[in-house]
Amino acid sequence: MLEVKHLSKIYDDGTHALNDISFEVKDGEFLVVIGLSGSGKSTLLRCINRLIEPTSGQVIWDGQDVTAADPSQLRRVRRQIGMIFQHFNLVKRLPVLTNVLTGRLGYVSAARSILGRWSGADRARAMANLELVGIANKAHNRADELSGGQQQRVGIARALMQDPKLLLADEPVASLDPATSHSVMKYIEQLNREMGVTVLCSLHFLSLARTYATRIIALKDGVIVFDGGPLDIDDARFREIYGEEAVEVEIR
Amino acid sequence: MSQADSLPRTSHNPTLATLLSLIVPGSGQAYTGKRERGLLILLTAGVLIFLLGWLNLWVLAPLALPFWLWQAWEARLYAQGRNPGTMRLVLSIALLVYAIGWQVTQIDLSRVITSAPKVVPFVTGLVQPSYFDRQIDTTSIPAAIQIPCGTTPNLSSATDTGPTMRLSAACANPGDRITISGAGFPADTEGEIWFQNAIGDRARARGTDGLLAFVADENGAFSIDALMPVVANSDPQTHRLEAQYVTRVGPLGLSETSRLVIGRMGETIAQALMATTLGAILAVFISFFAARNLMRVNPATLAVYYVTRTLLNILRAVEPLIMAIVFVVWVGLGPFAGVLALTVHSIAALGKLYSEAIESIEPGPIEAITATGANRLQVIWFGVLPQVWPPFIAFTVYRWDINVRMSTIIGFVGGGGIGFLLQQWIRLTDFRAAGAAIWAIALVVIALDFLSSEVRKRVV
Numbered sequence A: 001m002l003e004v005k006h007l008s009k010i011y012d013d014g015t016h017a018l019n020d021i022s023f024e025v026k027d028g029e030f031l032v033v034i035g036l037s038g039s040g041k042s043t044l045l046r047c048i049n050r051l052i053e054p055t056s057g058q059v060i061w062d063g064q065d066v067t068a069a070d071p072s073q074l075r076r077v078r079r080q081i082g083m084i085f086q087h088f089n090l091v092k093r094l095p096v097l098t099n100v101l102t103g104r105l106g107y108v109s110a111a112r113s114i115l116g117r118w119s120g121a122d123r124a125r126a127m128a129n130l131e132l133v134g135i136a137n138k139a140h141n142r143a144d145e146l147s148g149g150q151q152q153r154v155g156i157a158r159a160l161m162q163d164p165k166l167l168l169a170d171e172p173v174a175s176l177d178p179a180t181s182h183s184v185m186k187y188i189e190q191l192n193r194e195m196g197v198t199v200l201c202s203l204h205f206l207s208l209a210r211t212y213a214t215r216i217i218a219l220k221d222g223v224i225v226f227d228g229g230p231l232d233i234d235d236a237r238f239r240e241i242y243g244e245e246a247v248e249v250e251i252r
Numbered sequence B: 001m002s003q004a005d006s007l008p009r010t011s012h013n014p015t016l017a018t019l020l021s022l023i024v025p026g027s028g029q030a031y032t033g034k035r036e037r038g039l040l041i042l043l044t045a046g047v048l049i050f051l052l053g054w055l056n057l058w059v060l061a062p063l064a065l066p067f068w069l070w071q072a073w074e075a076r077l078y079a080q081g082r083n084p085g086t087m088r089l090v091l092s093i094a095l096l097v098y099a100i101g102w103q104v105t106q107i108d109l110s111r112v113i114t115s116a117p118k119v120v121p122f123v124t125g126l127v128q129p130s131y132f133d134r135q136i137d138t139t140s141i142p143a144a145i146q147i148p149c150g151t152t153p154n155l156s157s158a159t160d161t162g163p164t165m166r167l168s169a170a171c172a173n174p175g176d177r178i179t180i181s182g183a184g185f186p187a188d189t190e191g192e193i194w195f196q197n198a199i200g201d202r203a204r205a206r207g208t209d210g211l212l213a214f215v216a217d218e219n220g221a222f223s224i225d226a227l228m229p230v231v232a233n234s235d236p237q238t239h240r241l242e243a244q245y246v247t248r249v250g251p252l253g254l255s256e257t258s259r260l261v262i263g264r265m266g267e268t269i270a271q272a273l274m275a276t277t278l279g280a281i282l283a284v285f286i287s288f289f290a291a292r293n294l295m296r297v298n299p300a301t302l303a304v305y306y307v308t309r310t311l312l313n314i315l316r317a318v319e320p321l322i323m324a325i326v327f328v329v330w331v332g333l334g335p336f337a338g339v340l341a342l343t344v345h346s347i348a349a350l351g352k353l354y355s356e357a358i359e360s361i362e363p364g365p366i367e368a369i370t371a372t373g374a375n376r377l378q379v380i381w382f383g384v385l386p387q388v389w390p391p392f393i394a395f396t397v398y399r400w401d402i403n404v405r406m407s408t409i410i411g412f413v414g415g416g417g418i419g420f421l422l423q424q425w426i427r428l429t430d431f432r433a434a435g436a437a438i439w440a441i442a443l444v445v446i447a448l449d450f451l452s453s454e455v456r457k458r459v460v
């Protein structure tokens, strides 16, 4: 279980990106965070594995205080938390397979990984994960030779290598077209349903959130303005989250 | 002028404005309210007058007329509330500036034509580079002489077939004149007379007009006077006079010039290689301190960043040729001085390029690798290095290419490499050898240019 308690983030320039955020995520949930651009979604997700240091508050993961973890404890926490990104964040010049294998970095020694001495088991798993997301044939291509949707699937395969109990997905489909978006979201849904990975995913489009979420949190100016089921967001709620002039767009 | 109508009419007197500007350039403009422009015109006029005076170029004064008249006319237009534009003012100033520039740089196109004959030997040398040559065979015809004359002048000149040389006396005192007669030499042979003393030291023999050389006539004979040198020992000793000439024999082979060119070219390339490698290694370290994104951590590191950047900028501003002069004074003539000069310049140039490559890395992959629980070393290895090594390699190969170019001329100031030979040959007016060096430089530079661009294509 993930508990976020009174989390705040104030950037160096004085921006209050998160203001006293508290919520819980139960194991197996598919929690979607929605909100306008700049509402603090990315900041929230990055505070959970401390890619961004929270200014105050606590993140408790499986009973361990992540915010108080020392560097080696933090690495151990991070390796259980997979993460995928809007811009995929693959290492462009490295082959797809190596990119996937980097998901194991938290588990193997620095020397072995740098020498490229991945175990046979890790290699086999990397191939199996690529198979799972349907791009095993691209294993030896350079990562930047793949299309956006394929790159995001590599991102998922990389996260899978971590044996994650939690997956953080920061707008995983925001730079993909609608059809590809759904195919990527389906893979994430599969992890959630079949492997029991808890998912915390930020999304731009409410329609996508309604389709995949088991629960939705809405952020506005760093504060939670909605927390409930996907069907509880009516027009009034919608305008509250997105502003009076907003019109809902469907993604099919 | 359509926009003239839209400008507000002013109450300034056009004639007064013109007169003012004719007397003091720019004052008319100031009078019509165009203070800045007036000041600028006044300053420009001041600078131009100063230049004409300083360089004593008053002959160019008439060329200042367009500027002077136009700025006065401009004042009138302003007074009439019209906009004269800037184009003509700039052109009239440019006319004078270029005229001064032409004079200062002593451009004299006619000399290019009239002095053309002087470059002919050079061009001839260039089209006949002395890469190949027959073997040189040196023939020496000796004759013995005793200095000073002793009691028992007992010398015999061995004569056999082929060239012979006879002296007018068997012994002589220092300063005496001896007539050397040769016979049986190949017709029209040119050669030198050498003096070899009793213990084997050799020097060119001297005549009344300096160093002795001979030219055999069509019968292979010559006759020439030599002055006997002062010798160390006052006891009579037997010394030797030699008539020496070279003949070219055998098939064409690589000339001595080629051997020198190849050797020094190797030195040039090695110099560039050493300098590039040393420079690259040091630049990699330095570049991290010159990368803003890494040094933003706190004010102290930011200060280090600025200091490093400034140092690199200063170093880069100094031409390697000038550095080579400094290092020649420091470590002496030779390739090492050249290596040092090129190394310092490479550090400066590569340090900047590397640091810019570091500054432009994407944070995304680093973030993603960090999120997997990787440690710092793993993050650098998998997140940072793959992003920076391709540009590093490309910049380094390119620098090597540049360094080869530079090390071809660094020898001109004593820094070693082929430039040293080229500069010597040009001074000795051995243009065929100079031609050989120049073609070799061109070939190597073109080859490396090609090679480096191929490598760059492949890594990026």
Ligand SMILES: Nc1ncnc2c1ncn2[C@@H]1O[C@H](COP(=O)(O)OP(=O)(O)OP(=O)(O)O)[C@@H](O)[C@H]1O
Pocket: A011, A012, A013, A015, A016, A017, A035, A036, A037, A038, A039, A040, A041, A042, A043, A044
């Ligand atoms: N490094 C930073 N320094 C200063 N302010 C930042 C920084 N990163 C984000 N912010 C600010 O924090 C606020 C929240 O940003 P965040 O990126 O979390 O929003 P978001 O909801 O992810 O937006 P988007 O949908 O556009 O990705 C914004 O006002 C943003 O300008």
Ligand SMILES: [Mg+2]
Pocket: A041, A042, A043, A170, A171
């Ligand atoms: Mg974001």
